[in-house]
Amino acid sequence: MTRLLMYFALVFAVFTCTTSAFAIHADIQPRNVFPGDAFMVRLSDIAPSQAASVFIEGAEVPLEGCGEGCAFGIGAVEIDTTPGEKSVIINSGPYRLSLILSVRTPNFPEMRLKLPQDKVSLGPEDLARAKKEEEKLKEIWQQITPRLFQGDFMLPLPNPVSAVFGAKRIINDQTVSVHRGIDLRGKQGEQIRAANYGRTVLAEELFFGGNTLVIDHGAGIYTVYMHLDRFAVNRGDLVAKGDIIGFVGSTGRATGPHLHFGVKILSINTNPLSLMKLQISE
Ligand SMILES: [Zn+2]
Numbered sequence: 243m244t245r246l247l248m249y250f251a252l253v254f255a256v257f258t259c260t261t262s263a264f265a266i267h268a269d270i271q272p273r274n275v276f277p278g279d280a281f282m283v284r285l286s287d288i289a290p291s292q293a294a295s296v297f298i299e300g301a302e303v304p305l306e307g308c309g310e311g312c313a314f315g316i317g318a319v320e321i322d323t324t325p326g327e328k329s330v331i332i333n334s335g336p337y338r339l340s341l342i343l344s345v346r347t348p349n350f351p352e353m354r355l356k357l358p359q360d361k362v363s364l365g366p367e368d369l370a371r372a373k374k375e376e377e378k379l380k381e382i383w384q385q386i387t388p389r390l391f392q393g394d395f396m397l398p399l400p401n402p403v404s405a406v407f408g409a410k411r412i413i414n415d416q417t418v419s420v421h422r423g424i425d426l427r428g429k430q431g432e433q434i435r436a437a438n439y440g441r442t443v444l445a446e447e448l449f450f451g452g453n454t455l456v457i458d459h460g461a462g463i464y465t466v467y468m469h470l471d472r473f474a475v476n477r478g479d480l481v482a483k484g485d486i487i488g489f490v491g492s493t494g495r496a497t498g499p500h501l502h503f504g505v506k507i508l509s510i511n512t513n514p515l516s517l518m519k520l521q522i523s524e
Contacts, residue, residue, distance in 0.1 A: 266294065266334045271520060274344045278321040278408055279516035280507055281343060283330060284314045292335035298343065299328055301508070304461050306389050316463060316520065318507040319345055321408060321420065350408035354415070357495065362413050372449045382443055382456060382464065383509040389460035391438040395517050396483060398434045398467060399490070399501050401427040407513035422511040423466065423504030428490035430471060430499040436481040437465045437503075437514075445477045451502070452494025455487055465514070466504035469496040 267286045275281055283303060288294050288311045296303040296315050303317035319328070325347045332339040364372060405425035412418055428434075436457060443464075444456035451468035455475070458464055471491025481487055492499045505512040 266332065266337045266339065268332045268339050268341055270330060270341045270343055273342070274346055275319055275516065276346050276348045276408075276513070277319055277323045277325070278348075278511060278513045280316060280318045280505070280512050280520060281516075282314060282316050282520050282522065283332070283341070284308075284312070285332060285334070286312050288313060288334055294332065294334035297331045297333075303508070304386060306461055314522075316461065316507060316517075316522075318510040318512040318516075319343070320510055321422070348408060350410060350420075351406065352410045352412065353405065353421070354412045355497065357413050357497065359414065362416070368449060375448045375450075379444075379456070380509075382458075383462075383506045385443075385458070386462040386508070387441075387458055387460045390440045390480075391459035391461070391463060391522075392483070393438075394520065394522050395437045395459075395465075396435070397426070397514075397518060398437050398465070398487075398503055399426045399428050399432065401432075403427075403515075404500060407515065423468075423502050424514050426501045426503055428499055428501050430490060430492070432490040432499075433486045434467055434470065434488045434490060434501055436483055436485045436487050437518075438483045440465070440481055442475045442477055442479045442481060442487070445473050445475060448494060450495045452496060453488070453491065454494070457481060457487070462506075462508040463517075464506040466502075466506065468502035468504070469493050469500065471499075 269284050271282045283296050303315035305313040305315045308314050325345045328343045330341040330343050403424050404427050407424050409421040438459050440457040440459040443458045448454045453470035455467040470488040473488045475487045490499050503514050505514040505517050
């Protein structure tokens with residue numbers, strides 16, 4: 243009888259030990275977002291032999307390693323997503339977990355501004371140029387390269403925001419566009435710094451953006467810097483977080499010197515401030 247009890251005790255111990263060692267744990271940061279916000283999923287206790295994957299609304303969020311049994315992925319919610327609860331599904335071997343990401347109703351403000359009419363109603367040549375540049379950028383966003391970023395992202399300019407993300411802009415009482423980045427106040431020639439480690443994949447003059455820099459941080463994350471007076475880096479250059487990459491200007495469709503700062507995550511226009519808030523300690 244004693245021997246039988248011991249046998250059961252042993253089996254139980256092995257069983258609980260096995261499940262606790264391989265039961266994957268997952269956490270999402272933050273749990274509540276607005277449309278256009280970034281989020282981060284962190285997994286721990288992943289079994290060594292089992293690959294893990296994360297999906298939100300059917301779209302995969304690529305995972306990055308962060309030590310033994312640890313992985314994390316950064317994704318974003320589309321600006322026009324319907325508010326409500328979104329399921330984040332985590333698969334690893336026999337395990338399937340579901341986390342809830344709550345998307346709140348946004349309150350994007352309206353802004354009215356005046357611009358020279360030739361910058362608003364485009365002639366056929368300008369229209370063709372702007373379209374071509376948009377296609378070029380679209381191709382960049384689709385490249386998911388190995389991770390270069392390390393730790394948290396920082397603002398490229400330590401100044402107040404003059405135009406928020408998601409603002410509906412009514413230009414010259416007619417054209418409506420949505421502001422897909424933030425504007426940071428800046429003086430002509432002020433230094434702009436890289437938001438994180440990455441590679442410069444675009445450094446050229448665009449019709450709307452003027453002198454525009456794009457930095458690829460890997461894992462599908464890009465930062466965009468527009469209206470620069472001039473560049474301090476070239477296409478192809480590797481940059482460290484905080485490196486000077488350019489100087490504030492008012493090139494392209496701008497009413498005065500400022501920095502338009504944008505973030506793309508897996509081709510999604512993301513509120514840069516939401517990426518800055520993620521705690522990416524590894
Ligand atoms: Zn802007």
